[in-house]
Structure formats: structure tokens, C-alpha cells
Amino acid sequence: MTELYQVTVVKYGTRQTVRSDVYLNYHLYDEPDGPIGMDYFFWVVRNAERTIVVDTGFSAAGGANRKRTTLIEPAAAFDSLGVDRAAGPAVVVTHAHYDHIGNLDLFPRSPLHIAAAEYDFWTGPYATRTLLHHSVEDDEIDHLRRASAEGRLRTFEHSVELAPGVRVLRIGGHTPGQSVVSVDTTDGVVLLASDAVHYYEELDRNMPFTQVANLIDMYDGFERLRAMRADHLVAGHDPDTLARFTPVGSGPLAGLAATIGEEC
Structure with missing residues (x-):
């Protein structure tokens, strides 16, 4: 039987750049x-x-190495949301770039769910090549x-059904095992696109992101995401993301988070 969830989108960091740097x-x-x-x-997906x-953000070292601005430490954000890290909640790794796995050490008891293609690539012979390695931290x-x-x-x-109403699907393109997460909520199906879609414009105009492992897979991924016809698509890095959903208006995450769906 399908369950319903609430999704919380947390913005923990930011930077400014130019369009030629991202497309x-x-x-x-x-x-x-x-x-x-x-x-x-x-992102945090939860019900009763x-x-x-879903992903854990960049670490202090990973962010500093790339001169990223931290708006709230991920550990503080998880605590503010009441996530019991010691209880070992399931963690989805959509892909293994530094800004998505930088705080896995906060979840030492958690099962980590990742596409086999992603794990195999980053532990394989081509992970050290310069054009790919710059996006990860070895530790x-x-x-x-x-x-x-x-x-x-x-x-x-x-793909895998992580729980009733939560499905993880490998898309590829950006990285060999880039995955997205589909969540059933009271507001319909939410698709956490992660870096399969960094910006909404990327999907709207078929404009691939600058970092791509397989360009054809990325284009095909756009088509697959459109075919899913989710009620809400959550892009991985677009500054417009929070404005599309219900803002968290108080506490440490005020202005830095939004929710989709009601608490269940």
C-alpha cells in the first residue's frame, strides 16, 4: 500500500557565477x-x-576548496528538522559529487542507497581523470x-522502491549513476531531480549542464523526466526552487527551506 510523505527542500549553500560556467x-x-x-x-522525505x-550536502572542506558560501551547516539543518541521525535513517546518494555526499559521516549507522553504476565508476579506473575528479573529494x-x-x-x-511511495531511478548523464527520487505526497508526485536537472531552464530548453559524463544519456534523461509527468519537479541547483513551494517561515531554516505536501 502506497504511503504519503512530506518533502522538505533545504538550501544550505550558494554561489554566484556566469551562464557560460554552467551550460x-x-x-x-x-x-x-x-x-x-x-x-x-x-532533501528530507518523511512521514509518521x-x-x-536524500543527499547530505558539501562538507566544510569540500565547500572551502571551491570557495562556496555556506548558509547553514548541514548538521544544524538536520537537527533543526528533527532528523534523528543516530537512528540510522536511510540515505539516498543521488550521485557522488562533493556537494551531495560531503556529510555522510553524520549518518554512521544509515544504509546508503546508490546506483551500482555510480559506485562502480567512482571506485573504478577512470575516477581520477582530471575532468571528472575535480567534482569529488577522495576521502x-x-x-x-x-x-x-x-x-x-x-x-x-x-530502480528500487525504497519504501511504499518512494522510488529511486537511475537516469545517468551528469554522472554514470545519477539518480532521481519520486515521492508520493498529499500534493501529488514530487520528483527530486537532483543534478539530472540543475536548472529548470536546463530541462525547458534542452541545455545540458557543463559537467556531463554522457551527453546522449543527459538528453535522454530530459525526455524520461518529462514522460514521468510528476506534479512537482524539484531542480538540483536553481535559485528559483524555494519560491515554487511552501516556505518555512520560522526557526533556523526560515528563508532557507520549503515544504511540499502536508505532514503525514
Whole structure:
């Protein structure tokens, strides 16, 4: 039987850059360059029965190494939401870039769910190549290895039902195992696109992000996401994201979080 959940979108970091820095081969669009913001999110899915964490944000070191601005420490944000980290809630790793797995050490008892293609790539022979390696921190990839050795890593090939009403699907493109999460809520189906769609414009105009493992898979991913016809799509880095949903208006996350669906 399907369950319903509430999704909380948390903005924990930000930066300012230019469009040619985020869209692949931007000069081919014959458009003027210009400023663009880039926000950093993680997501919490929960109801009365369970809590599921989707990605964990960048670490202090990972953010500092890339001069990112931290708006709230992820540990403080999880605590503000009442996430019991010691209880070992399930954690979905949509992909293994630094800004999505930087705080896995906050969840030392949690099962980690990741596409097999993602884990295999980052522990394989091409993970150290410059154009790919710049997006990861070696000690964070080692955390995935340790979780595997401890029996906490759960891999899947194409999709997995994590719980009634929560499905994880591998899309690829941005990384070999880039995944999205579909969640049933009281407001309909929410699709946490993570970096399968960094910006809404990316999907609307078929404009791939600058960091891509397989361009054809990325284009195909856009088509697959459209075909899912979710009621709400949550982009992975678009500064417009929070404005599309119900803002959290008080507490440490005021102005930094929004919810979709009612508490269940």
C-alpha cells in the first residue's frame, strides 16, 4: 500500500557565477553571457513511519576548496528538522559529487542507497581523470568504500522502491549513476531531480549542464523526466526552487527551506 510523505527542500549553500560556467558549450547558443546564481540543496522525505534523507550536502572542506558560501551547516539543518541521525535513517546518494555526499559521516549507522553504476565508476579506473575528479573529494569516496565494507551500502541497477511511495531511478548523464527520487505526497508526485536537472531552464530548453559524463544519456534523461509527468519537479541547483513551494517561515531554516505536501 502506497504511503504519503512530506518533502522538505533545504538550501544550505550558494554561489554566484556566469551562464557560460554552467551550460555546456554555451557559446553555441549565440546568447550573451550573464550572471547566474547557483544554490545547493539536500532533501528530507518523511512521514509518521520513516525518514529518508536524500543527499547530505558539501562538507566544510569540500565547500572551502571551491570557495562556496555556506548558509547553514548541514548538521544544524538536520537537527533543526528533527532528523534523528543516530537512528540510522536511510540515505539516498543521488550521485557522488562533493556537494551531495560531503556529510555522510553524520549518518554512521544509515544504509546508503546508490546506483551500482555510480559506485562502480567512482571506485573504478577512470575516477581520477582530471575532468571528472575535480567534482569529488577522495576521502568522501572512501566513505562509500567503508560503508560497503561495513555492509551498509545498498546498490541497485535501474530502480528500487525504497519504501511504499518512494522510488529511486537511475537516469545517468551528469554522472554514470545519477539518480532521481519520486515521492508520493498529499500534493501529488514530487520528483527530486537532483543534478539530472540543475536548472529548470536546463530541462525547458534542452541545455545540458557543463559537467556531463554522457551527453546522449543527459538528453535522454530530459525526455524520461518529462514522460514521468510528476506534479512537482524539484531542480538540483536553481535559485528559483524555494519560491515554487511552501516556505518555512520560522526557526533556523526560515528563508532557507520549503515544504511540499502536508505532514503525514
